[in-house]
């Protein structure tokens with residue numbers, strides 16, 4: 001069975017990567033958007049408080065082929081809550097882009113789907129995967145995985161009431177004893193969705209254990225499933241992307257956590273697929289430049305006040321410094337910045353800070369920073 005195959009060793013991977021890079025991917029279409037060429041399209045995953053307009057644009061520039069907004073409450077959209085409509089604001093530079101909505105009420109979901117048309121996303125994505133209790137208990141997000149009839153009805157209503165292509169992002173099932181993803185794919189395909197993104201875990205899995213990609217292989221091995229299957233879960237390097245793609249053959253790959261503070265992941269994956277070689281990691285200078293650009297986009301595109309934007313950027317720092325010596329100390333040194341000016345100044349000081357740490361063990365450098373930075377870290 002295709003999905004029972006072991007993952008490739010590094011050596012096999014590179015040899016096979018060179019041999020197969022060009023001959024598996026055909027083309028994928030969602031509505032008017034079509035990706036074709038040598039490589040499978042790479043999607044930036046929807047991530048609350050992460051996949052905002054600034055980060056989406058950055059990821060597109062770094063090689064993501066498509067992006068999806070963070071999830072937006074359908075109830076809030078129909079109640080015209082300004083913050084939710086701000087989350088639905090998209091820009092031509094980031095296209096192709098999907099807007100993701102969630103909610104447990106059929107009426108609100110249907111109305112929100114119709115209202116979203118005025119923003120003209122390339123498609124509308126429905127969230128059936130959020131595991132958070134306050135979402136699930138309302139029958140929204142992954143909550144609906146306990147009632148597939150309702151999921152089918154809700155999806156049908158949305159497809160019928162919007163002119164936008166509709167995609168769904170979901171998990172495998174509620175728990176391992178109730179995985180029904182193959183049935184879900186059939187039923188949602190029958191009511192007219194255009195593509196299905198699958199985070200290969202159950203709701204009960206949360207984020208623990210390993211994503212169960214064999215189920216994505218199962219979906220792709222079913223000749224009666226025609227809609228594109230977007231595989232998601234645990235792609236954290238070019239090698240895992242390559243292995244998952246060649247072992248389970250999804251139509252596209254979706255990347256979430258590995259992109260946080262590391263938009264290079266998209267170009268690294270593409271380079272590896274094309275050449276079988278790994279790109280060198282970004283230098284400190286390149287990382288500083290990327291943070292500056294991220295900040296500039298956020299200030300330009302997001303409605304929040306500058307100080308809030310600086311605080312929100314913090315969640316990307318772990319990614320931005322991953323793999324560098326003294327990463328923790330470098331990250332902490334930015335934590336004290338409260339304004340864009342302070343952040344830019346701290347960024348400019350990073351190269352000399354790194355030089356000053358160079359003869360020190362990693363464990364010591366973080367301790368040399370101010371008590372405030374150490375406190376923030378706690």
Ligand SMILES: Cc1cc2nc3c(=O)[nH]c(=O)nc-3n(C[C@H](O)[C@H](O)[C@H](O)COP(=O)(O)O)c2cc1C
Pocket residue numbers: 045046047048049050069070071100127129130169199232233234235254255256257258
């Ligand atoms: C901080 C964070 C926020 C997320 N928010 C959403 C969301 O709004 N909508 C959604 O469908 N999934 C959301 N997810 C799940 C991701 O889209 C993705 O399915 C999951 O992280 C697994 O992919 P990964 O292993 O590449 O991270 C979120 C994940 C994280 C880590």
